[in-house]
Amino acid sequence: MSSSQSTPLTGTERTSVLPGTGLTVALFATCFNDTLWPEAPRATVTLLERLGCRVVFPREQTCCGQMFTNTGYADDATPLVRKFVDTFERFDHVVAPSGSCVGSVREQHAMLARRSGDDGLLQAVEQTAPRVRELSELLVDVLGVTDVGAYFPHRTTYHPTCHSLRMLHVGDRPLQLLRAVRGIDLVELPSATECCGFGGTFAVKNADTSIAMGADKARHVRGTGAEVLVAGDNSCLAHIGGVLGRQRSGVRTLHLAQVLASTEEDPA
C-alpha cells in the first residue's frame, strides 16, 4: 500500500512494522454514513491505511437493513441481508464506523434469515456476521493497538451508544483508544450509559419522548464543559448534535474515527 507510507506517522513510528501490515479490511461504510456523514468512513480509511492496512470498498454494498428490521418491515429487510452477505462473505475482516449497523448485522441478520426459512442464507450469515466489527473492536482486538498515533488537543467527552454498549459489548475499547490520543482532555459524561433518545424511527414516531431524552443528554454534555462530543454512531450524534445546535451551545460532534484519524498535520 503506497498511500500508508506516504501518510505522516506519529505515535506508531516507534514500531518498525505497522500493526495492520498484511491485513486486508473491507469497509462497510453504511448507507447513512456514505450518504450523509462521509467524514466517518473517510477517517476510518485514513486511520486504517496509516496503521498499514489495505482497505477495500466493495462498491455493491448498500444498507444492513436495520431501519427496516427495527420498524417491523422484516420482509423488506431480508433481501438486504442477502445483499450484505453477497458483498462481504469473501472477506476475513469487515469494519464499519457504526455500532448500531454492526449490531444489526451480528444480532439481527440471523433472525431475519431464520424467519425467511432460507437455510443457505442462514449459513452464509452465520459465517459472515462474526467477521464484521465495529471500528474500536477491529483496532483493539484484531490490530492489537490502543495508541493509534492521534493528536487532538481539545476538551472532549464520550457518549457510549446503546448498541455499541449493550449489543456489541465494546466495553471500554473506545475509551482506551481515546485515552491514548495525545493532547486530549477527556472528561467523563454524567449518566453516560443512558440512551440519547434517537432510536431510529423512534425519533420521529415518538418525537416528544425522544426530544425529552435528547435534551437531558445535551444538558449532561454541556455540563462537562467539553468542546467536542464523540461517539461511535453518527445517527446518535446527529440527534444529540441537533439538540446542541438548536441550543447554539457551540459543542461540536465528531465520530470516534475522526478523532482517531486526527493528527497535527491533518487535524479534525
Place this chain on the structure above:
Amino acid sequence: MPSFQRAARDALANTQQRRNLAHATATIRAKRERVVGEVDRWEDLRVAGAEAKDEALHHLPDYLEQLEANLTARGATVHWARDADEANAIVLGLIRDKGADEVVKVKSMLTQEIELNERLEEAGIHAWETDLAELIVQLGHDRPSHILVPAIHRNRAEIREIFLREMGSVGRPAPKDLTDEPAKLAEAARLHLREKFLRAKVAISGANFAVADTGTLVVVESEGNGRMCLTLPETLISLVGVEKVLPTFADLGPMLQLLPRSSTGERMNPYTSMWTGVTPGDGPQEVHVVLVDNGRSRVLADEVGRQALRCIRCSACLNVCPVYERAGGHAYGSVYPGPIGAVLNPLLRGTGSEVDKSLPYASSLCGACFEACPVRIDIPQLLVHMRTQVVDEASGRSPEALGMKAAAWTFADHRRLETAQRASSLSGRLLGNRTVRSVPGLGAWTQARDVPTPPKETFRQWWRRTHEDES
C-alpha cells in the same frame, strides 16, 4: 385508550410527574445496582431463574394439573377461568356465597388486569386495597402507573392531600394534623386499614409463585398488610395466572433472590408468606384458587413471544427505561407499563387496538431492559417481533409502508443508491454550509433539533476520486 405517542405527549407536559418519576426511578435504580453488584454469580442466578420458568412453560398443562392435585389434596378448591369474565364471575359467586359485601385485597396485578375491583363495585361489593401505594391510588380515584410502586407518580404532599380528603368517606378518617412525613402518612394508613382487616370475612390475593410439587402459593411483600389479609379472614380467594407455576419448591431458591434485589433493591423482602391449602384452626378455613388464562395460552403459542411469560413482575425494566421515566406508566394504557408492558399487552390482547399497535414502538431499543431483567427476557427482541406483527397485519399502503418499500427498492442495487445520492448531495451543494432548521415532512425532527446538512460529496464519490485505481 389513545396510542402511546398521544398519551406520552400529555404526560411529558406534566412537569411535576416527570420530576417525581425521575427522582423515584433514579433512587430505585441505584439501590438495585448496588445489591445486584453484591452477588458474585448474578448471571448464573438469572439463568437458573429463566430455566425454571421455561421448564414450567414448556410443560405447562402437566405442572398445572400437578398443582391442582396438590392444592386439592391439602383442602383448597381449584377453579379454572379462561378469561376475565369467567374469573370475575367465579370470585363474585364465592363472595356472595359468604354473604359478604366487602373484601380486603393483597396487591395483585392479575386482579387489576381483569378489573376485578370495578366488577365487584358494580355488584355492590367494596374491595379495599391494603397495599399502601394501591390504597393511595384507590383513594385518589387514580390508576396505578408502576407495577411495584403504583403511586410512583405522586409525591408526599399529594398523598397527604388525598388522605385528608378521601379517607373519611370510606372508613376511619385521617388525623386532622396529618403532615407529609412518611411515618405520619404510614400511621394514618395503618389505622385506616386496621379496622378493615379486623372486619373483613373474605380476602382476595394474587400469588407471586405457585409451586406445583407441593401446592404452595407464595406472596412476597414489604409492608405486612398482605400477611394480614392472608391470615385474618375466614375465606381466602387467590387468583393466579397460569404462568405463575414453578415446577418444584427448590425453584423458589433463585426466585426469592432474584425478585427482591431486582424490584425493591432489597437483599430479601421483609415478608414472604406461603400457604398450602387449609390448616384446621389456623388461618383461613376456606381457600379457593382461581387459575386464570386470559390470553396467556395465546402468548404461549407464540414461539418468540412466550419468553414474556417468564416475567416475575419485578419492574426492574421500568426503572431502567428512559422512555418510561419520561412518559410515565399511564401512557402505556394498561396495568403493565414500561418495557414489559410494551410487549406483554400486545401479546396478551393482540395488536388490533390503537394502543396495542403503538406499544411495540414505545421504545428506543436501547437494551437497558434486557440487561436488567432477572429472568433474561429479551425485551428488545420481542419489541421488534411485535413491530413485525403490527406491520404484517397492516394493509401495506400507509405512507410509511410505501416509503419503506421505495427505500428498500433503492437499497436493493448500489446503482440505484448512487442515483439517489446524487440528488441528496446536490441539495447539499445548494444549501452550502447553512444549518437546516426546517425540512418538509420532517416536522417532528425539526421541532427541537437542527438537521444535518447533506455533504457535497458522498463517501463513495470520495473513494472513487481517491482510490479509483484500487477498487
